[in-house]
Amino acid sequence: MGYSVQDLTTTTPASVISTADLKAFLRVEHSEEDTLIEAMRVAAIQHIENMCNIGIGDRNAYITFDVVPKELEIPVGPVSQISAVTVGTSAGQSLIPTTSYYTDLKRKPARLTFIDVPSAYEHTYEKIQVLCNYGYNEASVPEALVHAIKLLVAHMYELRQPEIIGTISTSLKLGLESLVNPYRIVSFR
Numbered sequence: 001m002g003y004s005v006q007d008l009t010t011t012t013p014a015s016v017i018s019t020a021d022l023k024a025f026l027r028v029e030h031s032e033e034d035t036l037i038e039a040m041r042v043a044a045i046q047h048i049e050n051m052c053n054i055g056i057g058d059r060n061a062y063i064t065f066d067v068v069p070k071e072l073e074i075p076v077g078p079v080s081q082i083s084a085v086t087v088g089t090s091a092g093q094s095l096i097p098t099t100s101y102y103t104d105l106k107r108k109p110a111r112l113t114f115i116d117v118p119s120a121y122e123h124t125y126e127k128i129q130v131l132c133n134y135g136y137n138e139a140s141v142p143e144a145l146v147h148a149i150k151l152l153v154a155h156m157y158e159l160r161q162p163e164i165i166g167t168i169s170t171s172l173k174l175g176l177e178s179l180v181n182p183y184r185i186v187s188f189r
Contacts, residue, residue: 002066005076012042013057015138017146025150026157037157044152048145053077053185055135056145065128068120072112074132077185079110081133088124109185110134148179 019038053076086093104111120127
């Protein structure tokens, strides 16, 4: 089943971790590289979001599916609200009443189950469109994700070139993946 996510939120959360917090973690006492550290902060947050299919900060998105199954898994998370569900018709999108489906937002990934599967216009790629609110609000971002952001920024700050020649390196046994794996949203459909 194919899907696409159109994120309607364009800002990166500022209070999850500040540039000042990162400078303290990096032990940087000057301000000459504040702009660089800020750019790395934004890149690290975006990397963690993409790696885990999560939002850090409140996000709104349209998720479009190209098939109409009985049950849909929402491929991003954590989902806090499903605002609208529409089905593709020959005239565009038509709203599906909330009495026509159930939602399970506590499940990871969140799930939407139709009582009666709606019929979509066969010549549209956007068969089902779900408008939802997802992401950890800035006060509830797990500490493991915050620490993963710190590790990524430290890595980018210390290793500014894409390749290091002449050294032997190994990943930390309890590295970035170990911190973020419990928060990954994985959809098997």
